[in-house]
Amino acid sequence: MPSLSWKSSFLHQGFGNVGSWAAQLLSEQGAKIVAVSDITGAIKNSSGIDITSLLNHVNESRGVKGFSGGDSIDPNSILVEDCDILIPAALGGVINRDSAKDIKAKFIIEAANHPTDPEADEILSKKGVVVLPDILANSGGVTVSYFEWVQNIQGFMWDEDKVNAELKTYMTKGFKDVKEMCKTHNCDLRMGAFSLGVNRVAKATLLRGWEA
Numbered sequence: 001m002p003s004l005s006w007k008s009s010f011l012h013q014g015f016g017n018v019g020s021w022a023a024q025l026l027s028e029q030g031a032k033i034v035a036v037s038d039i040t041g042a043i044k045n046s047s048g049i050d051i052t053s054l055l056n057h058v059n060e061s062r063g064v065k066g067f068s069g070g071d072s073i074d075p076n077s078i079l080v081e082d083c084d085i086l087i088p089a090a091l092g093g094v095i096n097r098d099s100a101k102d103i104k105a106k107f108i109i110e111a112a113n114h115p116t117d118p119e120a121d122e123i124l125s126k127k128g129v130v131v132l133p134d135i136l137a138n139s140g141g142v143t144v145s146y147f148e149w150v151q152n153i154q155g156f157m158w159d160e161d162k163v164n165a166e167l168k169t170y171m172t173k174g175f176k177d178v179k180e181m182c183k184t185h186n187c188d189l190r191m192g193a194f195s196l197g198v199n200r201v202a203k204a205t206l207l208r209g210w211e212a
């Protein structure tokens, strides 16, 4: 498996709720974000984009277009720029037969829902690209929505530190469980995550007394 560190270079398609927060949190850890795109355009800076300045620019200009801390590039080529880790955080279906063959990233973190279609999955697998699937990679949002529901029914309020600590516990366990599934069944992370999810739903359905 290719190696990964916080010093790896990242590339983001999409700089909305998901993409901009991912970029902020990664850059706080020392990650180098080398290209970012949104609906207005795309920018690249191989030395690393200053994410705080980019956020200020996006707040003022409503998009990454015109940001002076990088060179403007063709938004259509963003997915295939040089990088270690690609984060599609905009639309579904963008990693397809046409784009997959030219992707240079060694890892893809699916922040958007369903960014990779099945044909692309096969191409990426043959190239040795590791894909962290949407169902796992972007499940933090819906997990915190679950925490909100839990607090609401108890009439209780957690502070931010408590939310983050609980989230870390759930996400770390989720990742370990998926990895275990992959090891047991010799499958990729997407198959591992789906198998685990389907098994859990099936088990819960039986426990509730709903038989097929």
Ligand SMILES: NC(=O)C1=CN([C@@H]2O[C@H](COP(=O)(O)OP(=O)(O)OC[C@H]3O[C@@H](n4cnc5c(N)ncnc54)[C@H](O)[C@@H]3O)[C@@H](O)[C@H]2O)C=CC1
Residues within 6 Å of the ligand: 013, 014, 015, 016, 017, 018, 019, 037, 038, 039, 040, 075, 089, 090, 091, 092, 111, 112, 113, 138, 139, 141, 142
């Ligand atoms: N907001 C959330 O809590 C969660 C969102 N997601 C998924 O993440 C993805 C993004 O969601 P949000 O960030 O909430 O949406 P958003 O609307 O806040 O941001 C979308 C971003 O994608 C960009 N974009 C749109 N079309 C584009 C194009 N053709 N090329 C490049 N960039 C383009 C927009 O300019 C914007 O920066 C969606 O697939 C969503 O389903 C997944 C889990 C949680």
Ligand SMILES: O=C(O)CCC(=O)C(=O)O
Residues within 6 Å of the ligand: 113, 138, 141, 142, 145
């Ligand atoms: O806020 C949530 O419940 C998560 C939303 C989500 O997962 C999504 O937009 O795909």
